[in-house]
Amino acid sequence: MTRRDAGTVRAVISARDVHKRYGAALAVDGVSLEVARGECVFLVGPSGCGKTTLLKLVNRLVEPDAGRIEVGGRDVREGAPHELRRRIGYAFQQVGLFPHLSVAENVGITPALLGWEPARVDARVDELLARVELAPAEFRARWPHELSGGQAQRVGLARALAAEPGILLLDEPFGALDPGTRDRLQQAFSRLRGELALTVLFVSHDMAEALLLADRIAVMDAGRVVQLGTPRELLAAPADARVAALLETPRRQSARVEQLLGARA
Amino acid sequence: MNEALAELPRLALAHLQLSLAGLGLALAVSLPLGVAAARRPRLAAAALGAASVIQTVPSLALLAIMVPLLAQIGFLPAWIALTLYAALPILRNTVAGIAGVPAALCEAARGVGMTPGQQLRRVELPLALPVIVAGVRTAAVWTVGTATLSTPVGAPSLGNLIFAGLQTRNGASVVVGCVGAALLALGLDQTIGLLERGVRERSRARSGAALALLGVACAVALGAFAWQRAAPGVAPIRIGAKPFTEQYLLGELLSAFLERETGRPSVTLQNLGSTVLFDALEKGELDAYVDYSGTLWATILGRDGTPPPRAEVLADVTGALERERGVHVAAALGFENTYALALRRDRAAALGVRRISELAPHAPSLEIAGDYEWFQRAEWRALLAAYGLAFRATRTMDPTLLYAAAAEGAVDVISAYSTDGRVAAWELVLLEDDRGAIPPYDAVVLTSRALAERAPDAVAALGRLGGAIDGASMQRMNLAVDRDGRSPREVAREFLTRRGDVRQNVKTVGEDPAF
Numbered sequence: 001m002t003r004r005d006a007g008t009v010r011a012v013i014s015a016r017d018v019h020k021r022y023g024a025a026l027a028v029d030g031v032s033l034e035v036a037r038g039e040c041v042f043l044v045g046p047s048g049c050g051k052t053t054l055l056k057l058v059n060r061l062v063e064p065d066a067g068r069i070e071v072g073g074r075d076v077r078e079g080a081p082h083e084l085r086r087r088i089g090y091a092f093q094q095v096g097l098f099p100h101l102s103v104a105e106n107v108g109i110t111p112a113l114l115g116w117e118p119a120r121v122d123a124r125v126d127e128l129l130a131r132v133e134l135a136p137a138e139f140r141a142r143w144p145h146e147l148s149g150g151q152a153q154r155v156g157l158a159r160a161l162a163a164e165p166g167i168l169l170l171d172e173p174f175g176a177l178d179p180g181t182r183d184r185l186q187q188a189f190s191r192l193r194g195e196l197a198l199t200v201l202f203v204s205h206d207m208a209e210a211l212l213l214a215d216r217i218a219v220m221d222a223g224r225v226v227q228l229g230t231p232r233e234l235l236a237a238p239a240d241a242r243v244a245a246l247l248e249t250p251r252r253q254s255a256r257v258e259q260l261l262g263a264r265a
Numbered sequence: 266m267n268e269a270l271a272e273l274p275r276l277a278l279a280h281l282q283l284s285l286a287g288l289g290l291a292l293a294v295s296l297p298l299g300v301a302a303a304r305r306p307r308l309a310a311a312a313l314g315a316a317s318v319i320q321t322v323p324s325l326a327l328l329a330i331m332v333p334l335l336a337q338i339g340f341l342p343a344w345i346a347l348t349l350y351a352a353l354p355i356l357r358n359t360v361a362g363i364a365g366v367p368a369a370l371c372e373a374a375r376g377v378g379m380t381p382g383q384q385l386r387r388v389e390l391p392l393a394l395p396v397i398v399a400g401v402r403t404a405a406v407w408t409v410g411t412a413t414l415s416t417p418v419g420a421p422s423l424g425n426l427i428f429a430g431l432q433t434r435n436g437a438s439v440v441v442g443c444v445g446a447a448l449l450a451l452g453l454d455q456t457i458g459l460l461e462r463g464v465r466e467r468s469r470a471r472s473g474a475a476l477a478l479l480g481v482a483c484a485v486a487l488g489a490f491a492w493q494r495a496a497p498g499v500a501p502i503r504i505g506a507k508p509f510t511e512q513y514l515l516g517e518l519l520s521a522f523l524e525r526e527t528g529r530p531s532v533t534l535q536n537l538g539s540t541v542l543f544d545a546l547e548k549g550e551l552d553a554y555v556d557y558s559g560t561l562w563a564t565i566l567g568r569d570g571t572p573p574p575r576a577e578v579l580a581d582v583t584g585a586l587e588r589e590r591g592v593h594v595a596a597a598l599g600f601e602n603t604y605a606l607a608l609r610r611d612r613a614a615a616l617g618v619r620r621i622s623e624l625a626p627h628a629p630s631l632e633i634a635g636d637y638e639w640f641q642r643a644e645w646r647a648l649l650a651a652y653g654l655a656f657r658a659t660r661t662m663d664p665t666l667l668y669a670a671a672a673e674g675a676v677d678v679i680s681a682y683s684t685d686g687r688v689a690a691w692e693l694v695l696l697e698d699d700r701g702a703i704p705p706y707d708a709v710v711l712t713s714r715a716l717a718e719r720a721p722d723a724v725a726a727l728g729r730l731g732g733a734i735d736g737a738s739m740q741r742m743n744l745a746v747d748r749d750g751r752s753p754r755e756v757a758r759e760f761l762t763r764r765g766d767v768r769q770n771v772k773t774v775g776e777d778p779a780f
Contacts, residue, residue, distance in 0.1 A: 061375055086378030096373025100391045100467065110377045159377065 011070070012037045012167060012199040013058055018067030020053050027053040028064070029223035037166075040193060040200040042210035044246065045220035051203045054220070055169050058201060059088045071167065086110055089160030089198075092171040095152050097144040103129070103155055104140040110163040128158040131192060133184075150181035157189070161196070168193075171203045186213060208250040211235070219243050268752045269426050269441040277445050280422040282486040283340070283415060284408045284449070287347030289483075291404060295352045296397070299359025300385065309360050316353035324350060324411045328418050329538075338419035338537065338545045343412070350411050351404035358400025362393030395465040402457040409450040413442070417508070419534045419545065423449070428536045431665045433510050433746045433753060453482075502531040502716065502723055505542045505554035509664055510746045510753065511602060511684060511739065515555040517757035519710065519727065525761065526726035539564060539638060547590055549715035553727060556711055557602060558582045559704030563643035565590075571651075572704030575601070579707050591714040595724055596731035598708040600684065600739045604644050605695040605703070606633075607681035609671060613694050620699040624678070625652045631677035632657050636664040639680040644703050651702035668693065684736060686744030708734070733764065 011034035020028040028050045035041045043051035056062040057069055060081040069076045076084055097106050105112075107128055108121040116124070126136040132154035144152060153173060160168060174182045174189075190213060193200060204210050210217050211231045219227045219234070219242070227239035235251070238244040302309035319327065327350060331342030366389050374384040390397075413424035426442030429435070456478045463472030502523055506516035516533040523531050534551065543565055545551040558575075561582045562568050566589075572578055583594040606621055618624045624631075633656045639645055640659055648654060660676060671679040672691035681688055683695055683706075710727050717724050738760065745756045 059376065061372065080380070082375075082378045082380045082383075085376060090376035092369075092372070092376070094369035094372075096367075096369040096376070098370060098373065098388055113378050113383065163378075 010037055011035060012039075012072060013201060014070045015054070015057065016068045016070075018054070018057060018069060019065045020050075020057065020062060021065055026050075026223045028057065030067075031220075031223070031225055033218060033225065033228070035199055035201055037199055038197050039215045040198075040202060040213060042214035042217045043201065043203045043220055044205065044207055044210045044217055047205065049220040050223040051220050052171055055171055055201055055203050058167075059085050059090055059169055061085075061090075082113075086114055086163055087165055087167070089163075089165040089168040090170075091153075091156045091160040091168075091173045093173065093175040095156040097147075097152055097155055097159075099144050101144075102140065103134075103142045103144070103147070106144065106155060107158045107162050109159065114163055124162060124164075125158075128161055129155075131161075132158045132188060134158075150177050150185065153177065153185065154188075157185075157192075161192070166197075166199060168198050168200045170200065172205070173202075174209070189213070207246045208253070211250055219246060268754060269430070269435070269438040272426060273423075273441060273445055276421055276423050276425055276442075277449065278486070278489055279420070280409070280412055280424075280446065280449060281482065282490060283343055283347065283420060283422055284405070284412045284453070285483055285486045286340075286344050287351055287408045287412070288401070288405055290344065290348040291351035291355055291408075292401065294348065295355035296359055299356045299397075300363065300390075302356070303360050303363035303389075312356060313353075313360065316349075316356050319349045320353045325414045325417070328411075328414050332418050332541055332544075336544075337548065338534070338541060338550055340420050342418050343415035343420035343422075346418075347408050347411055347415070351408045354400040354403040354407070355397070356400075358396050358403075359393065362396030362400075363389050365396065366392045395461055398457060398461040398464055402454060402461060405453040405457055406450050409446060409453060413446050417536045417538065418541070419505075419537055419550075421532075421534070425535055428508060429513060429753070431663070432508055432536075433513060433750075434665070435746075435750060435752065438752075456482075502529055502552045502720065503550070504531055504533045505537050505545065505551045506533055506535045507539060507542065507554075508536040509682070510686070510743050511682065512555065513753035514739075514742050514746065514757050515598075515708070517754045518761065519553060519555070519730075521754075521758050521761055522730060523723055523726060526729070527720070527722050529720060529723055543592075543711075546592055546711055546713050549713045551713065552716040552720075552723075553595070553710060553712045555598065555708055557706035557708055558597075559603065559644070559706040561586065561709075562704050563647070567643075569643060569647070571701060575705035575707065578705050579709070582709070586711070593712045593714070593717060593724065595710040595712045595727040596729070596733075598710065598730060598734045599732035600708055600734050600736040601706050602682050602684040602708055602739065603698075603703055603706040604639075604642075605681050605683045605698065606648075606678050607668075607671060607688055607693040607695050608678045609674065610692050610694050612674075612677065613696075618696065619694075620697045621648070621652050621654075621702075622699050624696055625654055628654045628656050630657055632660060633678040633680070634660040634662050634667055634670055634676040635680040636667060637661060645680075647702045648698075651700045684739045684743055686740060686742075686747040689740075690744060690748040708739075734760075 013035040015031055015033045018028055018031050031054055043054060045051050053062055057064050058071065060076055071084065071088065104125045107125045111121045111124055125140065129136040129139055134151060134154055147155065157173060174185050177185065186209065202213065214231060216228060216230055217234055218225045221242050227234060227243045234243060235247060238247055298312055302312050328343060328346040331346045332338055335342050335345065370388055370392065371384065374388040379387060412422050413427055415422045416424035416428045423442045423446045426438045430438030430442060456475050459471055460475035463475055504516050504519050506512040513535060516535065520531040520533055523529055537545070539560060542551065542554050543556065546554060558579050559572065562572065562578050566582065566585050579597060586592040586594060606624065613619065616627055618627065635645070640661060662670060667679045668687040668691045670676045671693055681693065681695060688695060710730060712724050712727060742756050742760060745751045746753055
């Protein structure tokens, strides 16, 4: 596949034989993975398979025991972790909006840390709130506790994008949302990704979400990548029973929907 | 009441200064320590453990122990003790407040690219602030309460009114002191409570108002301190007093006399213990106080055995203190206040005892109570040895309560002072020390070497008090305070007015050129 070839040549994120152990448990057991510029790679697998740990290794929220991780062709261990993180957008399921800061202050935090002019931060905040479909005039001054779950996750996504990062790390950013909100946010994400040419590493336990949004999917189990391929490749040839099991639910659901559509026609 | 109210502003200000100083230093120490400990569990365990242990020390003992540890009396030992006492709630709440910041917010702080320092300043401290302020609030209330106990270490506070009121049976003074301290505590509690609500609800108006009030309190405390420092004129002469009526009277008497004779201002530091007073005088932290020859002979000079006659003890003490300790005996006031054993008049009659030797056979069925010092004093051991006394039980009590306890029959025998007005007031009798075990107790005015250098005229003036007070006069003054509820200052000044001729008195020990 051309996309995969591009990945090996110009990887924006590259992990090589990475290991991470928590006590006796191996969270990441010799994973190698490359994400090309503009590509969206999903990490999918059951709870405890190591997908979140692998994601956090990229922005050094977790440090590896062995192996090498490069971002933009440079080893992440060169330089201070906070400088690396300011170049990488990060959003996670709990969102973690700072309760003592307004929505605007939350979104503008990384630009502020980078020393942007206040006027530029304000403009950027308004732009991003609009992009995640929150009216800036209405939401700028709100406190996080005044937001619904979906609104908070949008603000979290806006915050991750604020400092114009080329790379986005997302850890179940649309988890714990009702299906309607989740669907709208997924669409907003797809659009943003295209417009901003983002390179994305996306953790999800939802294979349906992965099939819809990913360029490639890495299926993980027990700290290893058991299969890496495009959604089409996975559906065509699951590597083993575990991958097949993960594909089972979306396959059955879509079959049922098709059946219903066919019956109506 | 009026005298207590007149003292209130000065003592309330001193109380506020001491409390805020203790609180401020506790904040300055505990906050950084708490922040450091929040990320280091072992440091947290050690720091919290140490603070908890300090907290278990009774507050009065903590204050008292600072005097020998720091080798001085006054503001510093009280300040350090209050700081140690206030440290725990601030430290505990700082650690708990930072530990209570949700993990998701710490991860978000790192994720958006904050350095550890930025994470602390921008996320952890702001979120922990309401908890930290709550700790400061607790510490403030404790500190104001504990500051009343600074009186016995020589730092003036509202405790002066309480301690002196208790000793002289002046209920109004006690009430004024207690209400003053309570109002101060309540005021600080409410103000810091307002700040706590302000930071919790992120209300700038509330926080600002509370900070403004606290700022005013600090400005008053610091301003008064600076003004006291900058005030021109000579440093006042510091006169000490032990915690009982006669000492308050003599302290006021010395103070009023010095003012009249030399025009020098003076301050009295009340409720200090015997050895604390002497140590402070020796170091020059105190300028003068009245002690008793027998106490100096037995406790300070460590002499033992059967004491020699009155004149020899006085001469021995005067010479030895001058030579060995650099302390000058300026005058012997002319009366003795000896330690004695006392019991109820009717009880003494029933047992048929008038002398201690007659008490000895009854001792195994009797309980004796003494003041804080009594059972540690050389005189007690001398009595036990000379008479073979073996009481059924011993009990230590506040001197305020001793006489009443004996009068009410709660204890059988007490240690008493021979000039104490309460002996007569409570219908007690003193037993004769027929074997001369207790040394003579001439009241003597001691002055420091520093005072002799700084104000020789003051030392000379105090010398003129030699022989000025006889035993009957002292007993009358004590009774006027203890029975009639008059203030020591008033009684002392009245005595001096009536005895305007003391300056003509020439019977002095201090002017003897031999020393």
